[in-house]
Amino acid sequence: MPSKPLSPSVVELKGDFEHEFVHTHGIRLHVVTAGENGNPLIVLIHGTFGGWFEYRDVIAPLAQKGFRVAAVDLRGFGMSDKPPAGLGQDIRTLTGDISGVIQALGYDKAIVVGNDTGASLAWSVAIDKPERVAGVVSISGAYPVDFRRSMAARPWDFLYLLISSIWCRLPVRKVPQRFYKAELSNNTSSKFRKNDVLRFEENLRLRQSAAQIGNVQRGTIHNHRLLTSSVPLRWMERRVESPVLFLYSGQRLWLPVIRRAKARVASAFTEQTIEKAKNMPHIENSSGFIEAISSWIRLTP
Numbered sequence: 001m002p003s004k005p006l007s008p009s010v011v012e013l014k015g016d017f018e019h020e021f022v023h024t025h026g027i028r029l030h031v032v033t034a035g036e037n038g039n040p041l042i043v044l045i046h047g048t049f050g051g052w053f054e055y056r057d058v059i060a061p062l063a064q065k066g067f068r069v070a071a072v073d074l075r076g077f078g079m080s081d082k083p084p085a086g087l088g089q090d091i092r093t094l095t096g097d098i099s100g101v102i103q104a105l106g107y108d109k110a111i112v113v114g115n116d117t118g119a120s121l122a123w124s125v126a127i128d129k130p131e132r133v134a135g136v137v138s139i140s141g142a143y144p145v146d147f148r149r150s151m152a153a154r155p156w157d158f159l160y161l162l163i164s165s166i167w168c169r170l171p172v173r174k175v176p177q178r179f180y181k182a183e184l185s186n187n188t189s190s191k192f193r194k195n196d197v198l199r200f201e202e203n204l205r206l207r208q209s210a211a212q213i214g215n216v217q218r219g220t221i222h223n224h225r226l227l228t229s230s231v232p233l234r235w236m237e238r239r240v241e242s243p244v245l246f247l248y249s250g251q252r253l254w255l256p257v258i259r260r261a262k263a264r265v266a267s268a269f270t271e272q273t274i275e276k277a278k279n280m281p282h283i284e285n286s287s288g289f290i291e292a293i294s295s296w297i298r299l300t301p
Helices: 059-064 090-102 118-130 144-153 155-167 176-187 191-196 197-210 214-227 252-264 288-301
Strands: 020-025 029-036 039-045 068-074 110-115 133-139 245-248 269-272
Touching: 029 059, 029 090, 029 176, 039 118, 039 252, 059 068, 059 144, 059 288, 068 090, 090 118, 110 118, 110 288, 118 133, 118 144, 118 214, 133 288, 144 155, 144 214, 144 252, 155 214, 176 197, 191 197, 245 252, 245 288, 252 269, 269 288
Parallel strands: 039 068, 039 110, 110 133, 133 245, 245 269
Antiparallel strands: 020 029, 029 068
């Protein structure tokens, strides 16, 4: 990585959306928005090695479907504030941040969409702040308690995640740049990498550039721990009261996770795969992702 950190402006991309800042819990978070105020709100939450930009192809199209859409840079990422990592990067704080973003945008509740650790947060907001959540879309992720139990039951299915989970708990300070390519490759389909090389490379470039913004690395390492994070005792066996759409790759390793996720939900639970996509359908097949979400919302009471 270069010796000089990059400016947060490297992720200030242009498009049919607006860059805004909202204040919550004493910090300023960057959100990218589209759609009319008053339309149902969809909040998009990125995973550990990405940023708001991984949803850039779906923000405006979802808004055109009749939604207000907001893609968030979590604290410590992109153009959001980067307080010292540690106490400010735990799941309770980040869950409060998402709840705060919903209110700062002028809404009582939202459809909360998350990928990877973003999914961990989406589930956690629904557990801790049910009044803020109209529905959850979990993209290749799960409530941390359920994910941890699934990994413990079948560790051979999750070796990659086990190794990375252990690694991020070591006293490391930086994520090797090559890891961003390995992680993106592992979570996208071979067809996408082969047939859409330019989009793969563009997403990789954005990830690597975002990783070089000043003080991002410390937050990235702490954020990755959310996949299997401990949660407050009172959250342990709570159930999600809102409907859930669980998007996954179709791999068998997800089936035990889905069983636990379904048992966690007291409302309607829908599982779905998206054609031509593995774990990142919002990147690999954005039109299929948009159709899946908008159809599910229309059909869900």
